[in-house]
Amino acid sequence: MNALVALCHFCELHGPRTLFCTEALHPPSPSPSSQAGVPVHGDRDRDGDREGEGLTMRANSSATQRGEMCDGCRSLPASHPGFMSIDDETGIRFLSHQHPRQPQLFSVVRQACVRSLSCEVCPGREGPIFFGDEQHGFVFSHTFFIKDSLARGFQRWYSIVMVAMDRIYLINSWPFLLRHLRLTIQSLQSTALKVFDNEQGVCPQRAVRMNSVFSPAVFPHQRSGNAARSLTSLTQHPNLWASLHSSFSWLLKACGSRLTEKLLEGAPTEDTLVLIERQTEQEEEMSCWEGAEGDGSKSQRHQSESELGHDFLFDDAKLDELPGPKFRSLRHLRQVLGAAEFRQLVWHVLMGNQVIWRGADPRLIQSAFTVLKSLVPVGCVRSVPYSAQYEEAYKCNFLGLSPDVPIPTHVSSSEFSVLVDVSSERSCQISAMGEDDISSLYQFTISSANTQPTDRGPTLLNKLEVALSNENLSVDVVSHCLLCLKEEWMK
Numbered sequence: 001m002n003a004l005v006a007l008c009h010f011c012e013l014h015g016p017r018t019l020f021c022t023e024a025l026h027p028p029s030p031s032p033s034s035q036a037g038v039p040v041h042g043d044r045d046r047d048g049d050r051e052g053e054g055l056t057m058r059a060n061s062s063a064t065q066r067g068e069m070c071d072g073c074r075s076l077p078a079s080h081p082g083f084m085s086i087d088d089e090t091g092i093r094f095l096s097h098q099h100p101r102q103p104q105l106f107s108v109v110r111q112a113c114v115r116s117l118s119c120e121v122c123p124g125r126e127g128p129i130f131f132g133d134e135q136h137g138f139v140f141s142h143t144f145f146i147k148d149s150l151a152r153g154f155q156r157w158y159s160i161v162m163v164a165m166d167r168i169y170l171i172n173s174w175p176f177l178l179r180h181l182r183l184t185i186q187s188l189q190s191t192a193l194k195v196f197d198n199e200q201g202v203c204p205q206r207a208v209r210m211n212s213v214f215s216p217a218v219f220p221h222q223r224s225g226n227a228a229r230s231l232t233s234l235t236q237h238p239n240l241w242a243s244l245h246s247s248f249s250w251l252l253k254a255c256g257s258r259l260t261e262k263l264l265e266g267a268p269t270e271d272t273l274v275l276i277e278r279q280t281e282q283e284e285e286m287s288c289w290e291g292a293e294g295d296g297s298k299s300q301r302h303q304s305e306s307e308l309g310h311d312f313l314f315d316d317a318k319l320d321e322l323p324g325p326k327f328r329s330l331r332h333l334r335q336v337l338g339a340a341e342f343r344q345l346v347w348h349v350l351m352g353n354q355v356i357w358r359g360a361d362p363r364l365i366q367s368a369f370t371v372l373k374s375l376v377p378v379g380c381v382r383s384v385p386y387s388a389q390y391e392e393a394y395k396c397n398f399l400g401l402s403p404d405v406p407i408p409t410h411v412s413s414s415e416f417s418v419l420v421d422v423s424s425e426r427s428c429q430i431s432a433m434g435e436d437d438i439s440s441l442y443q444f445t446i447s448s449a450n451t452q453p454t455d456r457g458p459t460l461l462n463k464l465e466v467a468l469s470n471e472n473l474s475v476d477v478v479s480h481c482l483l484c485l486k487e488e489w490m491k
Contacts (some may be wrong), residue, residue: 003027003164003255004105005248008113009072009231010157016117018109019158019231020241021100022248024256027091071230072156074098075241087253094249096241108137108163116141116159123159128178130171134358137289138167140177144185147196148234154196156234160185162251172253174282180254184247191235256285269483270490271378325438326367329475330482331468333371336438339465341446346461347454347484348418349375354393354411358401359422362386364442366402368420373398374482375464393417415450460489 005022075098076082081096100106112132120131121143122375140162145155160181164170181301232240260279303359334342349372357365366385373381383398384391390408391399393416403423411417423443467473467481 002166003162003170003252004100004109005160005162005251006109006113007075007244008117008159008161010117011070011073013070013151014073016114018099018113019073019075020244021098021109022094022096022245022252023100023102023105024252025093025095025101027093036370041178071233074230077301082241085245085249092253094245096248096251101279109161112139112141112161112163113159115139116143116161117157128174128181130174132163132167134165135166137163138170139163140170140174142178142181142185144189146192146231146234148192148229149196149199150229152247154279155276156229158188158231162255164367169259172259176255176258177251180251184244188231188235191237195234195236249310269487271486274377274379283375324361324363325441326364327371328367329478330371330374330464331475331478333368334468335445337446339469341444343461343465344448344454345418345420346372346375346464347458348448348450350458351416352376352380352397353415353450354397354399354413354417355420355461356399356407356417357420357422358403358405358407359420360403360424361442362400362436364422369398369400374479375486377486412447413449415452417450418446418448418450421445460485 002024004021004023006018006022009017011017019205080097080381082095084096085094086092087094091381095101100104100109115131116129116139120129120139120141122129126144127140128140130138130140141159142161143157146158147154148156162170162177237243310370328335337345345355355369355372357368359365362385369383369385373383381398384396384400385398386400386402388402388405390401390405390411393411407419412419421444423445463485464482467478473481
């Protein structure tokens, strides 16, 4: 991910300052000169490293000479080489220092720092906010306070900013960034709070300030002395900057790999977009479980992924694997039920009413739901394949029940539901009659309290029946026709 993470601080003497910055350096792409054996990019990259280190040293030294930096404004000494981590899989290097290594990024981070700690803040001055433009980049900023017994108001103001040029990517990563940045912030706050409580227990500063004599001559010296406290002294963390380097490096790597580009033939359908969103949400939940429980959650993760594929990606190939009699397509369902009963059933499906199938064969009911769910968008499907008790319509619009489950009166008398009772036609062996001869094995009774005529509209149903009644069109052609009709319907 082409982004940069920085920790910023509002100094009481010098204003907003950048304390720590982590950026990702991608390996150079191969060129004809490098393939010919001329190490142009390697030399140039090393020169850039030296240039970046020189920039940081010059910024620190010049500021120190001008008296514009204190301990609170400084993280690493000018002579410190910084921190570097290398991703073995991609070859990306993560470099951390007080300032970016590239001169053009220095002003970008500086502006993001100033805006995050001055004008671009959320209500309460603590929390996340998004700002930026095409010229200076877009910024995800999270401001927070750190307890300090010597500061005004007993707290100091910090912010963590992520700067990127891709606005859409940064906005889509908002939940991910917010969740993981809060973990880092809470760790800093809890560590500083322990130091604050210890210092207050030894010498309560509130009582000292109440008893001290205030004068205009003493106030600047008091303020100058209190301002020079670094974040390391506030947290008493010996490896604070190395720990922040690890956190920021992981954040850049994880944020860059959580969203990937997929090559699609043509514009994606609405169902495809919904499936991708659900899969992304499921993967984020799995990553949270894995991070919270460790290796013990791997079995749960694989189980949930299989359930996700079973619920949302159940296609015709899996339908063919079901044993016993089953509905193969919409045309097959129409032939078994009859044209009038099929139109009545599909009418309820398209209207969004609850469709209830009650019978002793769960595989047959599941195959019927698989065929009927292709009529509506994926986001409109809430299915309970087979249950021993009735489920309300707000929980599912496709419900399979065992034969002995009673239907509540308010449901059977409602016009917003349809019931399909499946009963055995005669006691005979399935193998003797054949699995495809469903009409000889079962009897289907459709009942509904709906009084509206179903022979008119909707237009999708009329066009679908024309396609199904045309025997010259194969099942695949009808499926593509239905896909086009759904896209037209949803748009």
